[in-house]
Amino acid sequence: MSYAIEVTHFSKRYGSRLVVDDLSFQVREGEFFALLGPNGAGKTTTIETLEGFRRPDSGEVRVLGLDPVRDKRQLYRRVGVMLQEGGLYPTAKPLDLLQLFYEFYPNAESPEEVAERLDLGGFLHTPIRRLSGGQRQRLSLALALMGRPSVLFLDEPTAGLDPHTRRSTWDMLRGLRSEGTTIMLTTHYIEEAEQLADRVAIIDRGRLVAVDTPGALMAGAKSRIACRTDRPVDLSRVRLPLEAGADGWYTAQVEATPEAVRVLAEDLALQGVLLLEMRAGSASLEEAFLELTGEEEAEL
Numbered sequence: 001m002s003y004a005i006e007v008t009h010f011s012k013r014y015g016s017r018l019v020v021d022d023l024s025f026q027v028r029e030g031e032f033f034a035l036l037g038p039n040g041a042g043k044t045t046t047i048e049t050l051e052g053f054r055r056p057d058s059g060e061v062r063v064l065g066l067d068p069v070r071d072k073r074q075l076y077r078r079v080g081v082m083l084q085e086g087g088l089y090p091t092a093k094p095l096d097l098l099q100l101f102y103e104f105y106p107n108a109e110s111p112e113e114v115a116e117r118l119d120l121g122g123f124l125h126t127p128i129r130r131l132s133g134g135q136r137q138r139l140s141l142a143l144a145l146m147g148r149p150s151v152l153f154l155d156e157p158t159a160g161l162d163p164h165t166r167r168s169t170w171d172m173l174r175g176l177r178s179e180g181t182t183i184m185l186t187t188h189y190i191e192e193a194e195q196l197a198d199r200v201a202i203i204d205r206g207r208l209v210a211v212d213t214p215g216a217l218m219a220g221a222k223s224r225i226a227c228r229t230d231r232p233v234d235l236s237r238v239r240l241p242l243e244a245g246a247d248g249w250y251t252a253q254v255e256a257t258p259e260a261v262r263v264l265a266e267d268l269a270l271q272g273v274l275l276l277e278m279r280a281g282s283a284s285l286e287e288a289f290l291e292l293t294g295e296e297e298a299e300l
């Protein structure tokens, strides 16, 4: 088995604060891997270390078998990086940057090809400071792809994008994956990890909590029954241990049996409450995430 990315007992401190704590995982060649975690979990620190911008305090990281700091010159042609804030010069124009990057790489995609692929045609001559957030994101992604990387690092690639642009970015990333590119992304969007990733690593306060396929993470979460209703439920008149959540859903942590579903539907009907939606059994990835990170109130 050859790994594109290996993280072995990696720890990182800022001052006295341990922000990554003995993290180990591997990413296979061609795999789409997501790092998911609440704010401050250590995702950016981890991805920036893999990109060679930070050094581990202990443990080691390898990308394509190389050390991202020591072997930077060998890696830069094979790795594409999209930084969280883009890191773009505000007065430059997209076409100038594409041409500049084209010169950097021996086997680069042409600026025209990349512009077409990421739909940059409408703003190639607009100074970057005038671009919308979504246009900047697409340009950053274009620059990350220019050198036809074998490994692509994306730090929150769809943050701030509207749902339509987010979905078209997902399609583009799926296309890259099907061409064999290894992709690691960090995201706050659980749906993004669920939709795209072959495997997801959940990190919380610098520690690895779980790493598995989205399906296995969901299957491993506790069984439950959840419902949404047209009006508030009188919990004292429900026989299941139903609790109200902040998102308008009620949840009972019980085994999802036909009998439990019948009891809940009946108790709600007796109160004159209309059951709008019910989910029984397997949790969503979001529920699995909340259970694993214990961050019910986390801002995602």
Ligand SMILES: Nc1ncnc2c1ncn2[C@@H]1O[C@H](COP(=O)(O)OP(=O)(O)OP(=O)(O)O)[C@@H](O)[C@H]1O
Pocket: 014, 019, 037, 038, 039, 040, 041, 042, 043, 044, 045, 046, 188
């Ligand atoms: N250069 C730095 N100096 C000091 N502390 C830092 C530095 N960079 C990050 N931190 C802190 O380390 C912790 C981990 O940050 P990191 O950016 O890796 O988390 P994250 O999971 O990417 O968070 P987010 O989802 O909010 O981007 C945070 O508490 C952050 O404030």
